[in-house]
Amino acid sequence: MTLLEARGLGKHFGGLHAVQDVDLDVHPGHVTAIIGPNGAGKSTLFNLLAGFYRPTSGTVRMDGRDITGMSPHRIVAHGIARTFQTTSLFGDATVLDNVLSGRIVRSRSTVVDAVLHTPRHRREERTNLDKAMEVLEFTGLTEYRNDLAARVPQEAQKRVSIALALATEPQLLLLDEPAAGLTEEETEGFARLIRRIVDRGVTVCLVEHRMSMVMSLADHILVLDHGREIASGTPDAVRTDPQVIEAYLGTHHDDGPDHNADSNSADHNSADHNGADKNTTGRDVAGRGAEKGGNTC
Numbered sequence: 001m002t003l004l005e006a007r008g009l010g011k012h013f014g015g016l017h018a019v020q021d022v023d024l025d026v027h028p029g030h031v032t033a034i035i036g037p038n039g040a041g042k043s044t045l046f047n048l049l050a051g052f053y054r055p056t057s058g059t060v061r062m063d064g065r066d067i068t069g070m071s072p073h074r075i076v077a078h079g080i081a082r083t084f085q086t087t088s089l090f091g092d093a094t095v096l097d098n099v100l101s102g103r104i105v106r107s108r109s110t111v112v113d114a115v116l117h118t119p120r121h122r123r124e125e126r127t128n129l130d131k132a133m134e135v136l137e138f139t140g141l142t143e144y145r146n147d148l149a150a151r152v153p154q155e156a157q158k159r160v161s162i163a164l165a166l167a168t169e170p171q172l173l174l175l176d177e178p179a180a181g182l183t184e185e186e187t188e189g190f191a192r193l194i195r196r197i198v199d200r201g202v203t204v205c206l207v208e209h210r211m212s213m214v215m216s217l218a219d220h221i222l223v224l225d226h227g228r229e230i231a232s233g234t235p236d237a238v239r240t241d242p243q244v245i246e247a248y249l250g251t252h253h254d255d256g257p258d259h260n261a262d263s264n265s266a267d268h269n270s271a272d273h274n275g276a277d278k279n280t281t282g283r284d285v286a287g288r289g290a291e292k293g294g295n296t297c
């Protein structure tokens with residue numbers, strides 16, 4: 001059974017083919033990771049799935065329904081929520097209000113209900129508050145609920161983004177580089193949180209450069225390079241795939257001391273997109289594979 005199915009998905013920006021002919025099957029209850037060097041098309045693919053970009057070609061079906069080209073708002077209503085690499089919170093609003101904003105998509109009451117303070121409106125307000133408080137507790141943010149989002153630590157802001165997404169009651173959560181900029185310990189905490197999200201019945205699709213996180217969480221990995229799928233399969237299959245090794249190592253010239261550190265990929269995540277970043281990312285996959293017991297990748 002497939003929860004989300006993309007077929008022949010493509011996105012061109014002028015002459016640039018950011019995503020080309022990509023097929024993706026996301027199975028319920030699984031963690032699906034999308035990896036690839038910088039500029040491979042991972043975020044563009046997420047934007048196509050979440051409705052932020054309209055595909056140039058191909059289709060997306062969610063739970064059997066064609067959602068191709070729908071607006072982000074409608075796609076959220078169909079059960080797909082997306083977080084961003086850099087947090088996109090309302091900094092001047094409290095953490096609670098940020099999370100409550102995720103409830104709009106599930107609200108049925110009209111402006112008239114709000115003005116007249118109808119029973120339906122009051123009922124929804126209570127439900128929305130209960131739901132927001134539940135996801136705040138789930139994500140460990142209760143203590144921050146009355147703080148301005150811009151004032152809480154960066155790691156907590158990332159959890160607020162996840163809490164906001166969970167407040168929309170998604171079936172599928174798209175997480176774009178959740179570990180970017182986090183310490184090793186924080187990354188482990190995020191990996192545990194993602195596992196708990198899956199345990200609560202939300203399917204997760206993940207774009208992430210931290211290979212330790214990807215390899216430990218993913219059931220299935222799609223590898224992109226230059227917008228195209230170059231491999232797809234289990235973490236073990238992908239790690240030893242010659243084309244994946246080539247994509248990550250093909251352009252790198254320096255097997256220097258930063259060969260194996262995941263923290264390098266955190267640095268790289270916040271860097272500008274350039275060739276050097278791509279090489280650093282490649283060494284990360286290779287190094288991690290070697291650490292994990294002699295895999296060639």
Ligand SMILES: Nc1ncnc2c1ncn2[C@@H]1O[C@H](COP(=O)(O)OP(=O)(O)OP(=O)(O)O)[C@@H](O)[C@H]1O
Nearest residue numbers: 013016018036037038039040041042043044045273
């Ligand atoms: N809105 C846009 N307009 C023009 N080009 C774009 C746009 N968005 C992305 N691109 C280009 O499409 C290609 C794929 O970018 P994308 O951000 O999807 O890659 P990525 O795999 O997510 O990279 P990274 O790992 O660095 O985040 C890149 O060449 C990028 O410059």
